[in-house]
Amino acid sequence: MATKKSKVSNKSNKKAKSTKPKTAVKSVTKSELEAPKTKTEQAPKHEVISPAKKSFLSGFFARKYEEKEGILTVFKNPKFYGALLGEVIGTMLLALLFFSLSLMGIHSAATYSFAIIAVLIAVYAFSGACLNPAITVGMMATRRMSVIRGIMYIIAEVIGAWLGWLIFNAFHLTGGESAYDVPTMSAIAENGMWIVTMVELLGAIIISFFFSRALKYKRSVFTFAAVVAGGMALAIVLGYVVSAAFLGLNNNFIFNPALAMMYKIFPTSGENFGEIIGGICQALSIYAIFPMIGGVVGFYLSEFTSRLSGEE
Numbered sequence: 001m002a003t004k005k006s007k008v009s010n011k012s013n014k015k016a017k018s019t020k021p022k023t024a025v026k027s028v029t030k031s032e033l034e035a036p037k038t039k040t041e042q043a044p045k046h047e048v049i050s051p052a053k054k055s056f057l058s059g060f061f062a063r064k065y066e067e068k069e070g071i072l073t074v075f076k077n078p079k080f081y082g083a084l085l086g087e088v089i090g091t092m093l094l095a096l097l098f099f100s101l102s103l104m105g106i107h108s109a110a111t112y113s114f115a116i117i118a119v120l121i122a123v124y125a126f127s128g129a130c131l132n133p134a135i136t137v138g139m140m141a142t143r144r145m146s147v148i149r150g151i152m153y154i155i156a157e158v159i160g161a162w163l164g165w166l167i168f169n170a171f172h173l174t175g176g177e178s179a180y181d182v183p184t185m186s187a188i189a190e191n192g193m194w195i196v197t198m199v200e201l202l203g204a205i206i207i208s209f210f211f212s213r214a215l216k217y218k219r220s221v222f223t224f225a226a227v228v229a230g231g232m233a234l235a236i237v238l239g240y241v242v243s244a245a246f247l248g249l250n251n252n253f254i255f256n257p258a259l260a261m262m263y264k265i266f267p268t269s270g271e272n273f274g275e276i277i278g279g280i281c282q283a284l285s286i287y288a289i290f291p292m293i294g295g296v297v298g299f300y301l302s303e304f305t306s307r308l309s310g311e312e
Contacts, residue, residue, distance in 0.1 A: 064143050068146075069146040080149070082127075083128075083149075084156045086126025087126075087127045087160060088159055089160065090119055090122070090126075090131045091131045091164070092161070093123075093164070094131055094161075095163075095164025096164045096168055097112075099168045099262075109234075109237050112233055113229040116228070116233075117222075117226055117229045120221075120228055121222065127153070130153055130211075131157060132157065132207070132258065133158070133257045133258050133291075133295075134204045134207070135207070137150065137154075138292075138296050138299035142299045161261065164262070193286065196243075196253065199239050199243065200254075200286060201290045202294065203236075203239055203255040203294070204292070205294040205295075205297050206231055206235045207231045207232055207255055208299050209298035209302050210234075210298075211231065214227035235255050255291060257291055257292065260288065261287070265283040266279070266280050267279035267280065
């Protein structure tokens with residue numbers, strides 16, 4: 001009987017021992033505590049690159065518009081048509097503004113600025129208020145706008161300028177002989193062609209630079225409009241000063257290819273067909289191609305300066 005009880009007690013002791021948790025205590029030496037951790041232990045799961053390792057040109061040519069737009073997707077968005085209509089209306093209002101002020105001989109930068117601020121605020125919520133093919137090309141070049149949207153914006157801007165011209169010319173025709181002469185670009189001599197071209201280029205650079213800087217304040221529509229209008233006023237003052245001082249002209253710059261085409265810049269007569277084509281190409285290069293180049297330069301100048309200064 002004693003042996004049976006001892007066997008039972010031994011079994012219960014073994015079970016009690018087995019139920020106790022096994023805790024293995026490993027002795028750690030001082031050298032192991034002071035030893036450096038391995039790379040896998042040191043590196044976090046998502047390593048954060050310090051600003052010092054980043055190049056100021058990183059992401060310079062990256063896409064900056066949020067939605068990925070294409071020919072098959074952009075036309076399915078109803079907001080896109082509202083944006084196009086906003087560009088048409090805004091450019092039409094700008095055309096009426098510039099034609100009217102030019103007709104009356106008003107060249108005050110303050111008058112232009114207040115009117116431009118009103119137009120920009122009115123249409124900014126629809127399309128961002130580019131209202132200028134030079135600005136639109138600059139937005140596309142710096143990848144702030146998709147190519148298909150930019151092309152449609154340019155078409156809308158040309159249509160808007162044409163509608164503004166039609167409305168303005170309709171009122172002019174009803175005036176009969178008592179009406180003022182419709183504003184046109186002043187004739188440019190051969191030696192003054194490059195001066196006018198440089199004025200258009202420099203004016204487009206200034207306007208696009210100010211527009212790019214104004215995008216930093218797009219949450220405040222009034223601040224955005226004021227910055228853009230300030231850049232346009234500066235370009236207009238520069239254009240008048242240079243034109244009057246070096247060329248003796250008062251109306252030979254516009255800084256907007258869509259509006260410029262409505263100012264009768266294309267020749268309608270010539271000795272032969274080649275002369276007419278040459279005049280058209282010259283007008284396009286002065287009032288369309290070079291301003292668009294200026295728009296690209298202005299945007300990239302703003303982007304490069306922003307990156308170089310460390311602005312986020």
